[in-house]
């Protein structure tokens with residue numbers, strides 16, 4: 264949980280400014296707020312950092328996923344191509360906007376590929392919700408091309424790859440809209456929070472309007488405006504934005520430390536012939552939160568992850584994880600929902616129970632991930648390396 268490792272006075276100062284002189288609400292109250300606008304400041308800095316025209320902050324990464332679908336016009340009956348290896352939020356977002364998730368295989372990049380996406384396109388495909396999974400990028404050039412060729416909207420979920428880039432261009436800026444999360448477990452945390460970025464003026468206009476009940480956000484006359492559209496409430500509070508802003512200003516430092524620590528570990532592990540690494544389309548743009556590697560078989564990966572954990576090396580074995588891989592998504596397979604959703608009313612609903620994704624099962628079965636930390640000391644890194652000697656040597 265990198266961001267929380269270096270919580271300090273900066274986060275407290277930002278929050279205290281809001282509590283002392285500001286207003287908890289992110290809009291209006293121009294006179295009372297004494298010039299304190301944390302969500303707006305965060306949006307400006309976040310957009311600039313990414314080289315994006317617009318940013319809009321929201322209450323969570325899940326809200327960002329939902330908002331991005333709404334803002335580009337994905338809704339009832341549309342198909343959205345999604346990966347089977349992702350935190351489940353993007354899938355829920357697709358279901359909850361009335362659309363239908365259609366799964367495409369991931370490869371060793373741990374992301375969907377242009378080929379796997381193209382293989383599941385149908386006349387109903389409206390968008391691809393691409394997840395740049397566990398700390399690095401998909402083969403984005405090829406995916407952009409395939410979306411263009413088929414006239415499909417590309418949405419990037421970069422919640423797990425904040426600060427990542429491909430050939431110098433930030434992840435989240437390749438498609439029509441990019442989504443981020445600042446929940447407690449993410450690189451930059453606001454406690455809870457999320458963001459979308461886009462270069463498209465219309466998408467941005469719909470996004471900020473939709474995320475706040477259709478308010479126009481013109482002038483200090485909240486409630487008196489015409490309402491353009493029915494919306495909802497995905498607003499972030501000034502308190503969360505304040506924490507996120509302080510954390511975000513530490514992002515480059517976090518990335519620098521994570522990249523250095525990851526390099527030490529990766530270089531050390533190169534001596535083990537049984538390990539292969541996740542291919543990175545651009546190694547320099549890796550956001551470095553996780554070191555991912557494969558073992559030759561599912562059994563070996565499972566036992567190595569368990570042995571590392573037993574010796575105190577924090578690792579993830581996603582294959583058996585309830586929230587990040589489709590294998591254990593029984594609620595989706597059995598369509599257990601709180602209330603009826605659009606995908607149940609299709610002439611031919613998707614059958615997720617019998618859906619086969621052999622490539623993804625093989626790859627995720629052999630995957631082990633080591634969580635990188637900002638504050639790991641050289642001595643601690645050596646201890647981790649020694650543990651690998653013991654487990655793999």
Ligand SMILES: *Cc1c(COP(=O)(O)O)cnc(C)c1O
Nearest residue numbers: 323324325350352422423444446
């Ligand atoms: C964490 C995460 C989300 C959801 O973010 P929340 O802020 O927890 O709602 C969405 N997508 C991915 C890939 C994530 O990892």
